[in-house]
Amino acid sequence: MSEQIRPAKLGRVATFAGRSLEVLRDMVLDGTLAPGERLNEVHLSQALGISRGPLREAIQRLASEGLVEAVTHRGAYVRSFSSNELTDFYELRIALETHAVRLAARHTPQERIDELSQLLDDTESSMGADTNAAYPADQDFHARVVRLAAKPPLLDALTEVGRKIQLARARSAHQPRRARTALDEHRAIVAALSSRDDEQAARLIEAHLVSSLNNALAVLRTDEPADGVKPA
Structure with a gap:
């Protein structure tokens, strides 16, 4: 997906504003955010209609679930598995x-x-x-x-x-x-x-x-x- 949210997903995302964890998890699991992709907090917060704080909490939760990996000084990335x-x-x-x-x-x-x-x-x-x-x-x-x-x-x-x-x-x-x-x-x-x-x-x-x-x-x-x- 690179650094942009695909337009086709925006309507669905807006519907679930306020449910950042569930929506972000869905975006990871359905391929909207692809394995190896960096989570751009600016673009995601705009697309989800939430502030950076709740978004970061959701990213941390996904990291604890093993779906996202935080890389020091680089950000969070969707996990890729061997x-x-x-x-x-x-x-x-x-x-x-x-x-x-x-x-x-x-x-x-x-x-x-x-x-x-x-x-x-x-x-x-x-x-x-x-x-x-x-x-x-x-x-x-x-x-x-x-x-x-x-x-x-x-x-x-x-x-x-x-x-x-x-x-x-x-x-x-x-x-x-x-x-x-x-x-x-x-x-x-x-x-x-x-x-x-x-x-x-x-x-x-x-x-x-x-x-x-x-x-x-x-x-x-x-x-x-x-x-x-x-x-x-």
């Missing part, structure tokens, strides 16, 4: 989600599992017949599965690591074939939940996340220097 870091994030996510799905298979009422099936039906409908359709970003199957486990600390931990994965994958364009495959994999997970097969559900969600990781790594590694050192 392929090794992305792999680490996915390993943590797999550990958390396999535990969550086991709990969900053992304890979730069937009507809640049926709601997951409806979510997937709605997802398929929204994708329609377009073979180039991406998986709808607002229909977060994984968050719904974790909520079935009824363990707020699990959801908090997954939200934190999920944001880092989203930022690390910011350079990965969606792949339509993967979106359709992901939907099929989600349906298989729901089937395992319905049959109360906690180990099968865990195996399926692990395989699903490994596929997602491999897809992201294929893109991320093509952009990394041969020696694995990040560019300055």
Whole structure:
């Protein structure tokens, strides 16, 4: 984005004036502020309609979440992650989600599992017949599965690591074939939940996340220097 806020984003940003942390986080995660980009406080404060004080507090909060990095005498930059870091994030996510799905298979009422099936039906409908359709970003199957486990600390931990994965994958364009495959994999997970097969559900969600990781790594590694050192 360089040093300017893209005009298409201004209307959305103005709508959320006063919610600097949420808006700034969204701008980082949706690519409005790209990995490696410096956060220009003057331009951001004007675009968000807030003073520099609240903006700096929001930037500090994002730094504590690992989404922004403060560089002495240079300012704050959106974090860039290596392929090794992305792999680490996915390993943590797999550990958390396999535990969550086991709990969900053992304890979730069937009507809640049926709601997951409806979510997937709605997802398929929204994708329609377009073979180039991406998986709808607002229909977060994984968050719904974790909520079935009824363990707020699990959801908090997954939200934190999920944001880092989203930022690390910011350079990965969606792949339509993967979106359709992901939907099929989600349906298989729901089937395992319905049959109360906690180990099968865990195996399926692990395989699903490994596929997602491999897809992201294929893109991320093509952009990394041969020696694995990040560019300055």
